[in-house]
Amino acid sequence: MSDHLFQEFEPVSSKQWKQQIQFELKGADYNETLVWESPEGIKVKPFYHTDESTVKYTVSTAATQFNIVQNIFVHDVAKSNKRAAEVLHRGAESIRFTLENESVSVADLMQNLPLTNTTYFFYLPFLSIDCVTKINDFATKNGANMVIQVDPVGQLVKDGNWFENLDNDFQKLNQIATKITLPFLNISSSTYQNAGANMVQQLAYTLAHVNEYFNRIKSLQQPITIEIAVGTHYFFEIAKLRALRLLFQTLAKEYNHNFDCHIIATPTKRNKTLYDYNVNMLRTTTECMSAILGGANSIANLPYDALYHKDNEFGDRIARNQLLVLKNESYFDKVNNPADGAYYIEAITEQLAEKALLLFKDIEANGGLITQLIEGTIQRKISESAAKEQELFDSGKEILLGTNKYPNKNDKMKHDLELFPFVKQNPRKTLIVPIIEKRLAEKMEQERLSQEA
Template identity: 30%
Template sequence: MTEKLFKDFPPVSTQQWEEQIVKDLKGADYDKKLVWKTPDGFKVRPYYRAEDLEGVLHVRGTKEDNNWLVRQTFVVKDNLKEVNALVLDALQRGAESVGFRLETGRKLKKQDIAVLLQGVYVPAVELSFEGMDCSGSDTLYAFLEYLKESETDPSAVRARFSFDPLGDAFFKGTELRKEDIGTLAELVKACRTYPGIRVVSVPGYKWKNLGCGVVQELACSLALGKEYIDLLTENGLSREEAAHALHFHMGIGLHYFLEIAKFRAMRVLWNGISEQTGSVHATTSFWDQTAYDMYVNLLRGTTGAMSAALAGVDSMEVLPFDCVLTEGTAQSTRLARNIQVILKEEAGFNKVADPAAGSYYVENLTVSIVEETRKLTEEILQKGGFAAQQAVQWVHEHIRATRERRMEKIASGREVVVGINKYPDPLGKAPEGLATLPEEKWQRASASFEKMRLKTEQAPEIPVVFLLTFGNLGMCRARAQFATNFFGVAGFNVVDNNRFASVEEGIEAARKRGAHIVVACSSDEEYAAAVPLIFRSLGKQAIVTVAGEPPCKENLMAEGIQHFISVRSNLLETLLQYQKELGL
């Protein structure tokens, strides 16, 4: 069909769209209903048009295709042969990049590296060594010895090391040891004959795991990257050599389009700083992982991987769905790896370069992130950068404020964590090992809710919540569903009922069930007469609660009813108060 039909469909102007939107809103506030404010504070409009791209910087990819490397990371303790076997298996099953995370204080000797890489054709695999600081530089020199002894072509080696003295000082709360920058410069110089080895790591993922926004993650990473270029230049390297020594390890969050735009914005900003495209590895964020209902993490990993792939990262790792509790089992690591394999081999995400280019929405998001990140990066550098305590303290406070805002939204239910503060699995139980989880594993978005639910499960008796449904069928069922989700979040045993023929029948059933909490579920109009009766009958043996905020609330409170749940309730605070009153 070659006939053009555009003449039959006259264009609709932005003004016409806006007039129709205002009409459909029926008086509701436009900004509150349709304009989204990101965690970083900038606003996102409900739609964009071609005219919004006029005068806008267009971001383009830098690769001929959209290929990336699938990474899998292994923890290295004294289990060198075991890790080697796992590496060989992973390489046969889709991994193209291998990470070795060294146990704290662990250094690798040449013979250790030989064991880890036995049977691995180094030119065909990207390698990453993580977990060491500048005092562990012996590992890099041992790797260089191994390469020389094995007569590996220097131009074919691709390796990443996680030396990051500035970042280490920031996250550990210590001061930078100035000699570490000199050590770092020497490490870069030692790798001059190996153009594929990048020594300095910029750990954007660590800021992501603090709960920051995309602008904060980018600004901290870019400021740190620029600072390394300046410091390494002062220690005898050219700016080009210093920039080439860096690689970025970024996090992948759950805001799908924001994450696509974040990585695209990063290309623009880093090129402006270094005149290079940079090397970007991305890992799904640990901050977003949950211990309860952990199979949902597979979906989180999939959407995260899709956003990073579409944005054009160089390599990627999807965390195993059980990463909160383990280093990954055979099943969970296989599933994590296969998420990327499917995106490449079945969905073809690696075929088209920069597929998001030209999207009105993504291009405008990219520009917004570029503008906001540039301002925040400059502010960090003006305060002295990460070598200055003033800047370090300011960044900590800046991120803490964002994290607290996000945690408040999660606590109130305005930001949803599936399976945690909404749609909980009523039959789900705490996975083995959750009660003894080390403190650093609790630094996640879902942690407060998981601790609360674990507390319920550890009680001698699980509280019973009885839904006393009566009256208007539509309202009683809607409020029963809300209450089921509300109390299910805390792991309470919720007993639902279709609808009682009378309030008295419901009262008798609740009494027989021995409920700890009785929730009245009906319409506002029926609460005025029914709830006082329920309270007089059951108030001494159970906490009588009203689902909703009826107009008669003040009158009910005067009768002694003090518990009401609604969409305006702070979910976490309210449930913790119930636990307290029940003696949990």
């Protein structure tokens, strides 16, 4: 396209642009004034030019195919079935059921739901061969599109303990791998982001997380699902998802694993706020935009009131409608590989991937993710990164509107809390120190709540 547009203008090189910029700066230092560094150590230039583009990779994304996912926690099977039918009628394109226990009847849960053109995710916060087999048998018998989400390593990361222990958990996973055809492995990468890891850490820990399964499951012939949280740093988050797909494909090739990953993106909780909560809708909208442009296969939006309200029809409907507006009114689903040729995004993608690969190699050279979790290395690194970000927020350099800038002093929340919106303390004996998700605004919000009449 660039060969045919604006042919009447002489081309301008990056050197000429820089010379003009330096002239306009009137003696100010170019690097100090216009080049800034991200928390990942990436220096961002004021402009990117085709003659400096050295992209050595190809990332294929399909924005035209992203699905809108509705989360449903299954406590009452009949009610969950009814709700699934309703939300599919009202714009959801995929359902993710979180099963409370393994006794749930899959046939009853799926009664009268469309099976062939809708994907159903089953997130299991437990590890049961019988339950996984039951879901697989139902899908095989009925030709249903189903994905199981089981993640013992993610359980260790978030809870501090395995479901049973390392040997038993992986013994079950190896049995599952030989018994079923459905995808069953899930990488709960969102924990790292919600706990405060920077983007290079998120990518490297996710890759090391995947590698534990490649190393320990002998016959893994099913696709892998990666669940990732998306923050508000718009272009960097687009690049992060692209880098994740690139890194996964590179690693999978080493194990002759011939499937691409399925990325489920969800807006982060880390920057969401209790006060001026409607701003959360703006945050989740830009985060969903990054997810689409970055190549997420499925997106489960976070309701604006998820911090303090139980699941409710209004919050869920608004969350779905945000994605429906992006798809049907903003035309985000019309072009595949939308970030191709954006030199800025391509440059960040490459740098994130390279830095994450170096960190991944260091993790593997020192025993792998599980070993470093047991030693506490991963927890310490995330804690250091989170502390830096918290300091930026506390000092006002990182802004959350309505909370640490332009707060509404008349905003009262004390009597509107259906859920506890802060880190829950649960002292108990664990194998490792769990990685705890924590929002930036928690301390400030607790102080405001204590001062409410």
